[in-house]
Amino acid sequence: MNQRYVAVDGTPYMEWWRELFGTPADTFAESSFWQRGRSSIWVAARGVDPGKVSPVEGVGIPFLRIGEHLWKPTSVAVVEFGVHATRNVVALDAAECRRYLDRESLELAPDDPRGHGVRRGFAIVTYEGVPLGCGLWRRGLLESCVPKGRRLADVDLPIRR
Numbered sequence: 001m002n003q004r005y006v007a008v009d010g011t012p013y014m015e016w017w018r019e020l021f022g023t024p025a026d027t028f029a030e031s032s033f034w035q036r037g038r039s040s041i042w043v044a045a046r047g048v049d050p051g052k053v054s055p056v057e058g059v060g061i062p063f064l065r066i067g068e069h070l071w072k073p074t075s076v077a078v079v080e081f082g083v084h085a086t087r088n089v090v091a092l093d094a095a096e097c098r099r100y101l102d103r104e105s106l107e108l109a110p111d112d113p114r115g116h117g118v119r120r121g122f123a124i125v126t127y128e129g130v131p132l133g134c135g136l137w138r139r140g141l142l143e144s145c146v147p148k149g150r151r152l153a154d155v156d157l158p159i160r161r
Contacts, residue, residue, distance in 0.1 A: 008035045012029065013064055017081070020121070021082070021087055023090055028070060031045065032046065033063070041062075057081065064077070073134050075146065088118050088122070090123045100133075101144075103117075103143060122135070125144075133145060
């Protein structure tokens with residue numbers, strides 16, 4: 001067995017995700033959960049066995065970074081599962097999207113309806129309904145959590161009509 005990944009009960013992670021983002025109960029029905037190290041939770045298709053694959057670089061996709069006081073969804077997980085979210089979603093326009101992808105923080109006006117109902121903490125950031133990644137929401141301020149290596153300073157955004 002590959003000692004880098006240990007199978008874990010995904011129930012607390014699935015419940016946390018559902019509670020925060022309002023995803024359907026069956027979102028992770030075909031998934032298995034794995035822990036790598038002390039703070040990295042991965043999600044993979046049910047039936048994946050890292051012990052039968054050599055060498056294993058990654059089993060599925062990184063799902064959460066867990067710490068003593070904070071759990072953070074990964075950008076990859078938000079892109080994969082965020083389309084199902086009904087809560088804590090902040091939709092951006094094209095100009096805001098460009099700034100978010102360039103790792104800038106965005107401030108929404110107090111009367112902007114996009115911020116209503118979003119609770120403090122991590123939010124799924126979307127553009128035209130497509131999840132882009134994770135943001136940290138605090139009283140009208142959305143801090144971009146785009147990883148440094150995925151920063152896009154100049155992007156041509158398609159606009160669906």
